[in-house]
Amino acid sequence: MSYVPNTQEEQEAMLAHLGFSSLEDLLTPVPEEVRLRRPLDLPAALSEPDLKRLMGAMAAKNKHTESTISFLGAGSYDHAIPSVVTHLQRRSEFVTSYTPYQPEVSQGMLQATYEFQTMVCQITGMDVANASLYDGSTALVEAVLMALGPGGRGEIVISAAVDPQYRRVLQTYAFARGFAIKEVGIENGLTSLSELKSIVGPQTTAVVIQQPNFFGNIEDVHAIEPVAHQGKTLFITAITEPASLGLIAPPGSYNVDIAVGELMSFGNSMSYGAPALGFIASKQKFMRLLPGRLVGQTVEEGGKKQTGYVLTLQTREQHIRRERATSNICTNQSLLAVGATIYMAALGKQGFRELAELCLQKAHYAFKQITAIPGFEPAFTAPFFDEFVIKAPVSASKVEKQLEQAGLIGGYDLSESYPGMDNAILFCVTETRTKEDIDLLVKVLKEVQA
Amino acid sequence: MSYVPNTQEEQEAMLAHLGFSSLEDLLTPVPEEVRLRRPLDLPAALSEPDLKRLMGAMAAKNKHTESTISFLGAGSYDHAIPSVVTHLQRRSEFVTSYTPYQPEVSQGMLQATYEFQTMVCQITGMDVANASLYDGSTALVEAVLMALGPGGRGEIVISAAVDPQYRRVLQTYAFARGFAIKEVGIENGLTSLSELKSIVGPQTTAVVIQQPNFFGNIEDVHAIEPVAHQGKTLFITAITEPASLGLIAPPGSYNVDIAVGELMSFGNSMSYGAPALGFIASKQKFMRLLPGRLVGQTVEEGGKKQTGYVLTLQTREQHIRRERATSNICTNQSLLAVGATIYMAALGKQGFRELAELCLQKAHYAFKQITAIPGFEPAFTAPFFDEFVIKAPVSASKVEKQLEQAGLIGGYDLSESYPGMDNAILFCVTETRTKEDIDLLVKVLKEVQA
Amino acid sequence: SVESLIFEKGAPGRRAVRLPAMDVPTESLDELIPASLIRQEAATLPEVSEIEVVRHYTHLSQRNFGVDSGFYPLGSCTMKYNPKINEDMAGLPGFARIHPLQPANTVQGAIQLIYELEQYLAEISGMARVTLQPSAGAHGELTGLMLIKAYHQSRGEGHRNLVLIPDNAHGTNPASATLADYKAVEIKSDDKTGGIDMEHLRTVLAAHGTNVAAIMLTNPNTLGLFDSNIAEIGRLVHEVGGQLYYDGANANAVLGITRPGDMSFDVVHFNLHKTCSTPHGGGGPGAGPIGVKAHLVPFLPGPLPAKNDDGYYWQDAGPQSIGKVRANLGNFGVLVRAYTYIRSNGPDGLKHVSESAILNANYLKHELSKDYEIAYPYICQHEFVATAQWQKDQSGVTALDIAKRLLDFGMYAPTTYFPLIVHEALMIEPTETETRETLDEFVKVMRQIAEEARTEPEVVKTAPHTTVIGRLDQALAARKPNLRWQPGQELTHA
Amino acid sequence: SVESLIFEKGAPGRRAVRLPAMDVPTESLDELIPASLIRQEAATLPEVSEIEVVRHYTHLSQRNFGVDSGFYPLGSCTMKYNPKINEDMAGLPGFARIHPLQPANTVQGAIQLIYELEQYLAEISGMARVTLQPSAGAHGELTGLMLIKAYHQSRGEGHRNLVLIPDNAHGTNPASATLADYKAVEIKSDDKTGGIDMEHLRTVLAAHGTNVAAIMLTNPNTLGLFDSNIAEIGRLVHEVGGQLYYDGANANAVLGITRPGDMSFDVVHFNLHKTCSTPHGGGGPGAGPIGVKAHLVPFLPGPLPAKNDDGYYWQDAGPQSIGKVRANLGNFGVLVRAYTYIRSNGPDGLKHVSESAILNANYLKHELSKDYEIAYPYICQHEFVATAQWQKDQSGVTALDIAKRLLDFGMYAPTTYFPLIVHEALMIEPTETETRETLDEFVKVMRQIAEEARTEPEVVKTAPHTTVIGRLDQALAARKPNLRWQPGQELTHA
Structure with a gap:
């Protein structure tokens, strides 16, 4: 399949028009010493039907959430996508456009992004938000870089109850950028308040927690906040399960400076974890330090002074400020932001809360049923949202295999990221799981026991 | 799930504004004696996720052509649908519009339909075509009604090699309308020329054949045509497999008066056989007798005299002419016509011929391989396109069951429609079947033999 | 452009x-x-x-306007919102990619869906059985008339050759009658009530009763008025041996409120693309299932879905069946969407659909009545007929002009010049899926147009002004028909 | 509106x-x-x-313009046609609905796709291995610089703190250098050739060579010119111990023609949303895989896909790995599209992509050269830079004005004012997927605009005239930022 429209004859005519005799003539600027003089060693071109057959077979090798009951969360959440979201998000005018440099013909994407920024503020309770970032983990990095400021030196205190992948990504950037990281340990599945108090000091640039944290537990943010706000320290919160915001106090209500997180699960397919949808929101005073694109409302210069939308505060950005930019971000996740915007509009004020209630209650039902099985113990007693940790009587991988044999995908094996947490499994139950699904899980777990 | 946007409070406010106190007040014109005073006995409303789960499970009970290798044709053909067709056809401006009564805001559908009419003419070689009809069978009925004219009496001669379903439908209309039908028998899988000659006479209104006929065989239309054109008799040809027109002489080349057929397989999903896409095309002189919608090119009344498209010759139609209309057609198959139009544009001049070549050659390869199996005999020696009839050593239903066990869907059991054709199976092989698929079929058939 | x-x-x-x-x-x-x-x-x-x-x-x-683009108050066409889940369900490979001749055991889900949908439609319409075979409303009408014909013939009354049709009926009714080899007899409407002129009906029945095969009615009728004489009409027609055919085009007004079967109809067709929200697709596909009372069941086209201990299967039609009215089994892709819609709404939801459609229509009628003549100033059901008579008398602005001017405001136009018995008719059906704001916006625009008709009628008479193309020369199109492009063709009229 | x-x-x-x-x-x-x-x-x-x-x-x-709407000659952004099959493949439930933490045996197809795509990209770029983890080009740049940093540190050369970047480079290059805690050093372009000023490079290397960590280049560069000194540049930088980073933004010009690896680059990033036709989505998502030579492989982020007799699995990164640059495994949905594209085209097809992109660019450059100054009048590769200098001198019409005027003709605008070294730059990249007719239409419009600039410059200076909204007040937007709606907010500036 070729997407080059012009035929060989037409290309020859064009070449002749330019005074060339072959396509090769146009490659003379490429010195022979660097020319590739053999065909690329790649599989031959396939027609659409052949390719669909091939890739359909590859896709069929994957168990997916439409065909398999899964209790995996741990940073990626299965929330149902209303049909209306996908139909609208896939409109080709959105899909095939680029960064709206020419606002006169890009009002659709600009306005949708302005709506996205607003909704992020609405659900987080923060003042301003940007147009999206790659994912939650890099959004956290950007928040930390905002806190560190130009030069990027300083010390970041982060809870060990923050998603292990996020912490690993932050470590990588710390290596490159040259800042320090200290981790605060865990007590009863929550950030250890005593350890936090002992670690935070005048040298601390920012304190980072996750809410609900990686174990699904709800941190006592009111106790953490004053500690996190000692001196000039900034308080950063990461949110990986945005459904929680329907019921749980949002960062804006507990004096967070910068809130970041992941919104992929709102209207976008999981796609093996990415493309994801990082968000960043802050207090008003940090607006000009925000990374990435910002869309602002303005009016026509002349004419009817109609309201319109533009990319704004671009002097923060790499294409203008180059080495002095607030970030190197160019590409973001606009199309996913459109999806999340439509999702949140469709879910609406009532639906947002109901979603959270469904997740909360179903997870607690599952928790009760599982912990009623002899040998399956709750790992913690802290309050949780839609994820919880169970200590199983056997290793998590053993449990996982038995669930797999029953056609289920179980929870996340915590020993992978938390050495010492043997037999600990992080289960997630969102609104997409029915009572029947949960009861089946419990039934199989009982057999594990036996 | 409710699609009523206004809330109860809003509805109450609207009612109050009108001076009513309840919705019930608006139902006073409905006499109590005909009121339904109980809830409809239907299943309770389901949310979108619940409904998707339910219907996903129903759909999963069906074997479909993406997951199953099938050799069924017999009027419904599996041609690959390029991705581009579905993406464009599903644009909501096409999908959610109605018959383009207001041309100023319906130029898209009108122009696409004009292109459809043109393409039908291009592939059939006919002069004019309409905007579509329900399906091939009812298109055949409409052609016959055109031939019969007002009053609808007369005698139609139809080949027994025309799709049995089409003939059954014609019978139904003949009953209602009061015309006579005579069937011409089959010789070597072709319309019996001698029988045709003996049946056609001054009383004959029209002669109907199918090309390729129901057995996939290619009729000798040049021999049939002079017989069909005795006196004032009209010659009607039905085409159920439009891919054949890429290689086989089109009706326009053998003096057909009215060509009808089925274009669903061009760009539209099979959907258990319907919605389908009937077409009708004729010689220029029958233009004003055509049933259904016609789109014509014209110009603006004023302004720039831009070219535009309108529904035209509407005085033929029911909404104007009422009991004297050429047909009772109102709804047609516009959206499928858009799909077929995009498909034919995407396939293009070269692709149209290549499609036919693939079908032809693959079917003949399959024919050769199957007839090489001892016990599997060709039923006929006539030339064929992409379907052929095999006489199996056992009953067709026995063969079918064995194929099913191997995960295949076999051909069509001809004894269902042609009493006496025991053990005869109509196999179809289009471009969607690979050599591997065919070889698998042959392998399984060999085992049937054993 | x-x-x-x-x-x-x-x-x-x-x-x-x-x-x-x-x-x-x-x-x-x-x-x-x-x-x-x-x-x-x-x-x-x-x-x-x-x-x-x-x-x-x-x-x-x-260059095309759909329901997703804006308000589409096209009377009698029920241009309601088309839910996106319907499309997704119809697109599932297990529904979209199956062959009509597959063995029943390989399409159990498909037959189940048809089986259940038939039951739902029978309940909604109050009928004994339903066939999902007809492709569209007009196709359903014809099929229904065929059944009636077969029924009469089976009783030795094959001579019945008249079908009574009100003067405000859809054009498909008389056209279908002709196609079924019946003679259409027009029944007058009552000028005052907008319903059937009962005296005229009685006169016709008295004169021709023994030759009457059926009467075709829609209720509410095309004026949006519920004919409260319906039970009496049923008695009168049945008395002379005729059958009652219900044109389901306006069924969006009666869901859960009344049922054709309870109104004494013998046959009913559904327009699933109207009542059950399947998209109109620029003119099709639709689906026109018909439901019948028990005495007509033996004549239904076949096969019909059935169920036994082994599962679902297709039962061949019996000896009295009229045969088939199309190849294969009906517009399955449309049926999947309708099934989805019925299951989405449930019994309460469906009733609320009709109630809300009626409320929206009455609200619009009320709001427009200051600026436009309302043909019949009664409580309407799902639609009503306004007219441009005042405007025409005043400044020569016609229903057509008003329709064109509406396009300038990003709205589609009402149905114009129908029903035929109302001059300068503007037939308006808002449907239940419109918000109050949209209705108010429509009223505002209609009011502005009425004002323009008074003060600057030329603006209306030369509309539309903002569309991609202006009014087109229909006469030229019909006089020199150009129905296809030809190689080398210049833009014929450009 | x-x-x-x-x-x-x-x-x-x-x-x-x-x-x-x-x-x-x-x-x-x-x-x-x-x-x-x-x-x-x-x-x-x-x-x-x-x-x-x-x-x-x-x-x-x-109210939005995409590639499907019309010509999008946005230089450096490679707005080529986005094939619809790519979307369909990415939408298959087996690809779209899988969780990143599923056990490997339940996602064999996904890992296989990643495994094979890595091999294809390695072959296309001439690199030893590729990581698909980075989310976008700039993310790839940063990741590449981290690898270079880790590499130097591993050799005890952690002091190297300079990254050389040409003055015509993309803004992401210096921004990424800063983010990786490097100091960006600008290298001048040669005024005449448009390539690296070799003398300046030699001077910088002589002065600072031992502190040079890397040079970041794109070739062809942002002027659309292939720097034929590339091999020499590679030798010079390698000699002082520096690494060569290839900014793959312009890779649409080199497929099957030359490979960054063969040009002596050590690291390369791909913009799959440019080169491999995945849609830009209004600004994202993209994907920025990076390929590296063997000596950098130990530092790659992990995990990496691997294969043994049991199938595909994820191999943890080794001890020298920089870690992870994002959660999970890379923009899988984008990768599926890129995989589809590469398999659709095959080796000959990919080479033809680049050849055709180059032909289209040279054709446009030639045709526009009568009316617009061409910054560097040489054979270009996939893009070139024209300027509005003549127009500005003549009547004050700027590159911005010309960009806005183009919108009136249903075309998107070229990139303007970039690269920074060209005044009034109009950076034009037609891509290979445009027809000759579209190119000719663009030329015609550009010619008309040039004519307007001469004869009625106000038309151009006040453009656009036909869009849904006119030029917007950027200064107001920045002075009084309104980045979100608030309940009760009036349209702030209306």
Whole structure:
């Protein structure tokens, strides 16, 4: 399949028009010493039907959430996508456009992004938000870089109850950028308040927690906040399960400076974890330090002074400020932001809360049923949202295999990221799981026991 | 799930504004004696996720052509649908519009339909075509009604090699309308020329054949045509497999008066056989007798005299002419016509011929391989396109069951429609079947033999 | 702005689709097909690349207005919102990619869906059985008349040759009657009530009762008025041995409120693309299932879905069946959407659909009544007929002009000049899926147009002004029909 | 025409989505969450019905221009046609609906796809291995610089703190250098050739060579010119111990023609949303895989896909790995599209992509050269830079004005004012997927604009005239930033 429209004859005519005799003539600027003089060693071109057959077979090798009951969360959440979201998000005018440099013909994407920024503020309770970032983990990095400021030196205190992948990504950037990281340990599945108090000091640039944290537990943010706000320290919160915001106090209500997180699960397919949808929101005073694109409302210069939308505060950005930019971000996740915007509009004020209630209650039902099985113990007693940790009587991988044999995908094996947490499994139950699904899980777990 | 946007409070406010106190007040014109005073006995409303789960499970009970290798044709053909067709056809401006009564805001559908009419003419070689009809069978009925004219009496001669379903439908209309039908028998899988000659006479209104006929065989239309054109008799040809027109002489080349057929397989999903896409095309002189919608090119009344498209010759139609209309057609198959139009544009001049070549050659390869199996005999020696009839050593239903066990869907059991054709199976092989698929079929058939 | 035809684009040798490579040994064409039967000249289909196909049909879509684009108050057409989940369900490979001749055991889900949908529609309409075979409303009408004909013949009353049809009926009714070889007899409407003129009906029945095969009615009728004499009409027609046919075009007004079966109808058709929210697709596909009372069941087209301990299967029609009215089993893709809709709404939801459609129509009627003559100033059901009579008398502005002017405001137009018994008719059906704000916006625009008709009628008479093209020359189109592009054709009229 | 914000629509209590019923026994909220941690005020999300959602976002889409709408000659962005099959493959439930933490045996197809795509990209770039983890080009740049940093540190050369970047480089290059804690050093371009000023490079290397960590280049560069000194540059930088980083933004020019690896680069990033036709989505998502030579492989982020007799699996990164640069495994949905594209084209097809992109660019350059100054009048590769200098000198018409005027003709604008070294730059990249007719139409329009600039410059200076909105007040937007709607907010500036 070729997407080059012009035929060989037409290309020859064009070449002749330019005074060339072959396509090769146009490659003379490429010195022979660097020319590739053999065909690329790649599989031959396939027609659409052949390719669909091939890739359909590859896709069929994957168990997916439409065909398999899964209790995996741990940073990626299965929330149902209303049909209306996908139909609208896939409109080709959105899909095939680029960064709206020419606002006169890009009002659709600009306005949708302005709506996205607003909704992020609405659900987080923060003042301003940007147009999206790659994912939650890099959004956290950007928040930390905002806190560190130009030069990027300083010390970041982060809870060990923050998603292990996020912490690993932050470590990588710390290596490159040259800042320090200290981790605060865990007590009863929550950030250890005593350890936090002992670690935070005048040298601390920012304190980072996750809410609900990686174990699904709800941190006592009111106790953490004053500690996190000692001196000039900034308080950063990461949110990986945005459904929680329907019921749980949002960062804006507990004096967070910068809130970041992941919104992929709102209207976008999981796609093996990415493309994801990082968000960043802050207090008003940090607006000009925000990374990435910002869309602002303005009016026509002349004419009817109609309201319109533009990319704004671009002097923060790499294409203008180059080495002095607030970030190197160019590409973001606009199309996913459109999806999340439509999702949140469709879910609406009532639906947002109901979603959270469904997740909360179903997870607690599952928790009760599982912990009623002899040998399956709750790992913690802290309050949780839609994820919880169970200590199983056997290793998590053993449990996982038995669930797999029953056609289920179980929870996340915590020993992978938390050495010492043997037999600990992080289960997630969102609104997409029915009572029947949960009861089946419990039934199989009982057999594990036996 | 409710699609009523206004809330109860809003509805109450609207009612109050009108001076009513309840919705019930608006139902006073409905006499109590005909009121339904109980809830409809239907299943309770389901949310979108619940409904998707339910219907996903129903759909999963069906074997479909993406997951199953099938050799069924017999009027419904599996041609690959390029991705581009579905993406464009599903644009909501096409999908959610109605018959383009207001041309100023319906130029898209009108122009696409004009292109459809043109393409039908291009592939059939006919002069004019309409905007579509329900399906091939009812298109055949409409052609016959055109031939019969007002009053609808007369005698139609139809080949027994025309799709049995089409003939059954014609019978139904003949009953209602009061015309006579005579069937011409089959010789070597072709319309019996001698029988045709003996049946056609001054009383004959029209002669109907199918090309390729129901057995996939290619009729000798040049021999049939002079017989069909005795006196004032009209010659009607039905085409159920439009891919054949890429290689086989089109009706326009053998003096057909009215060509009808089925274009669903061009760009539209099979959907258990319907919605389908009937077409009708004729010689220029029958233009004003055509049933259904016609789109014509014209110009603006004023302004720039831009070219535009309108529904035209509407005085033929029911909404104007009422009991004297050429047909009772109102709804047609516009959206499928858009799909077929995009498909034919995407396939293009070269692709149209290549499609036919693939079908032809693959079917003949399959024919050769199957007839090489001892016990599997060709039923006929006539030339064929992409379907052929095999006489199996056992009953067709026995063969079918064995194929099913191997995960295949076999051909069509001809004894269902042609009493006496025991053990005869109509196999179809289009471009969607690979050599591997065919070889698998042959392998399984060999085992049937054993 | 003009979008040229696809035939005017591209260049020789260009192509979009690439087909799979030939993977079987080939034989020469001549050996497979006699030379005289081989196509000589290639079909002159377009030669365009994929990007040209995409941009062309994207542009065409952008030149088209649908329900998703805005308000579509097209009377009698029930242009309600088309839920997106319906499309997704119809697109599931297990529904979209199945062959009509597959063995029943390989399509259990499909037959189940048809089986259950038949039951739902029977309950909604108050009928004994339903066939899902007819492709559209008009097709359902014809099928219904065939059943009635078969029924009368079975009783030795094949001579009945008249079908009574009110003067405000849809055009399909008389056309279907003709097609079924009946003679249509017009029944007058009562000028005052808008319902059937009962005296006229009695007169006709008295004169021709023994020849009456059926009466075709829609209730509420095309004026949006519920004919409260319906039970009496039923008694009168049944008394002379006629059958009652219910044109379901207006069924969006009666869901859960009344049922054709309870109104004494013997046959009813549904327009699933109206009542059950399946998209109109620019004119189709639709689906026109018909439901019948028990005495007509033996005549239904076949096969019909059935169920036993082994599962679902297709039962052949019995000996009295009229046969088949189309190939295969009905517009399955449309049926899947209708099934989805019924299951989405449930019994309460469906009733609320009709109530809300009625409320919206009455609200609009009330709001417009200051500026437009309302043909029948009663409580309407799902639609009503306004007129441009005041405007016409005043300044010569017609219903057509008002329709065109509406297009300038991003709204589609009402149905105009129908029903035929109302002069300068503007037939308005808002449907239940419109918000109060949209109705208010429509009222505002209609009020502005009425004002323009008074103060600057030329603005209305020359509308539309903001569309991609202005009013088109219909007379030219009909006088010199150009129904297809020809190679080398200049834009004929440009 | 204005489309109001979704927040300004709807009414209290309205809703689109209905969630499933609660099917488990519930407990009171207070018992589950401490009161102080419960949300007090509901988020003020919209309260709108489904039809309002549909019409609103349909209208927004109609106010947006994409590649499917028309020509998009945005230099450096490679706005080529996005094949629809790519979308369909990415939408298969087996690809779209899988969780990143699923056990490897349940996602064999996904890992296989990643494994094979890595091999294809390694072959295309001439590199030893590729990581698909980075989310975008700039992310790839940063990741590449981290690898270079880790590499130098591993050799005890952690002091190297300079990254050389040409003055015509993309802004992401210096920004990424800063982010990786490097100091960006600008290398001048040669005024005449448009390539690296070799003398300046030699001077910098002589002065600072031992502190040079890397040089970042794109070749062809942002002028669309292939720097034929590339091999020499490689030798010079390698000699002083520096690494060569290839910015793959312009890779659409080199497929099958030359490879960064063969040009002596050590690291390369791909912009799959440019080169491999995955849609830009209004600014993202993209994907920025990076390929590296063997000596950098130990530092790659992990995990990496691997294969043994049991199938595909994820191999943890080794001890020298820089870690992870994002959560999970890379933009899989984008990778599926890129995989589809590479398999669709095959080796010959990919080379033809680049050749055709180069031909289209040279054709446009030639045709425009009569009316516009061409910054560097040489054979270009996939793009070139024209300028509005003549127009500016003549009548004050700027590159911005010309860009705006183009919008009136249904075309997007070129990139303007970049690269920074060219005044009034119009950076034009037609891509290989445009037809000759489209190029000719663009030339015609550009010629008309040049003519207008001469004869009626005001038309150009006040453009656009036909878009849904005119030029917007950027200064106001930056001076009084309004980045979100607030309840009760008037349209701030209306």
